[in-house]
Amino acid sequence: MHLSSDQIIFWQLGFIKVNGTLVFTWALMLAMTVGVKLITRRLSYDLQRARWQNLLEILVTAIEQQIKEVGVAEPRKYLGFLGTLFLFIALANLCTVIPGYEPPTGSLSTTAALALCVFVAVPLFGIQEQGLGGYLKSYIEPTLIMLPFNIISEFSRTLALAIRLFGNMMSGTMIIGILLTITPFIFPIAMTLLGLLTGMVQAYIFSILAAVYLAAATQTNKP
């Protein structure tokens, strides 16, 4: 039994290796891309449209609405980043019902990578929106004394993002694994259902927190 899918090594050449995390991630990426491509291949611009297109439209508009509610002024600009974050994490977590599947989000490497992406993207979007000076000025708001705390907050929240998702997903997988050895039949199923819920909640929390950070960074204090 392994703690993370990183430990499943398929191929290795020195530093470079193809582990379970990467393989499952690629599989998810492939599934998402192909699925989306299949659905959006024949889009309808009329009032009548296919069910799958309807589903995707609901998803996209819901995500856009959610980002807007958080306080981001132009949700479409960040829809690609935040929406993909949510869809990837949610799908990765939902797929735990498939036997033999190890969620990539149960790997601290993946969650750290996603947290790092947020850690990098937030300042980038902030600078793009407010300019370098404007963004850096937000670190000394409301007073200069707050500068160290703001910097610490920047790092700690990234760490928290990574650890929260990893901890939840890893623990879920671990609990199911342990329970399977103790009570093999009914209880793991209940825990799997709980794991699905936890996975969705975690995907929501991760992307909403990223959106909040983005909203804070891109706030331009315009009247």
Place this chain on the structure above:
Amino acid sequence: MLIDWFTVGAQALNFLILVWLMRRFLYQPILHAIDQREQRIAAELAAADAQKAEALQIRAEFEHKKNELDQQRAALLQQAVETAQAEAQRLSEAARQAADALRVQRLQTLRNEVHNLNLEISRGMQREIFAIARKTLADLADTALEERLAAVFTRRLAEMPAPDRQGFAEALKMTKEPALLRCAFDLPPEQRATLQNALNESFAADIAIRFETAPDLIGGIELSANGWKLAWNMADYLESLENQLGELIKQPSQPETPAAGEPETAAEPSPSGAAE
């Protein structure tokens, strides 16, 4: 070690690739489709609004025209009523006038009839009176009416006042035309000669006379020359008789006692004449 830094980098790269893929295949097409649909719906709504506005405008125009038509109809109706009333009044007036004219005409006709009847009665009476007078004279005095008429006229001529006689004589001298002697009936040659003689004697000249029969003289005889006229007739008698008859007709209930002695009174030869 829980973190494999190669995996972290690879996953970050994977995520970025996934972001690009999703943008390329999911967000852009879906958002484009949604925008297209929204634009189409907005266009349809705008078109519907425009149509609604147009319909409202047309409705307003229609109502305006309808009101105008109603007003025109009311005005025309009022005008027609007024015209009809005026026409009715005019026709009524015309009918009244026509009735008045007819009434006047009938009255006139009635008067004419009365007049004609009176005239007829007068003539009838005249004829009867002359017939009676002629017969009476013939029976009692063995003489003709014409003879008596000529005699009476001769007497009147003789009794003529002097100034009148003189005026008449001058008039007879001045005129070149013969004096006109009109009589209600044809005078026999003897009477004509008698009258010629009487005139010649009276005016001491040879008077040219033209005799003419005129039934409208009512049993009289008339000499006229150059504006002068000497006449005698029975018109007064007849008028008196007519009046008395008229009184009798108007008072049918009165006893007929006063009418008993009338014929003698009326038949009295109390001739009246006028010389102008």
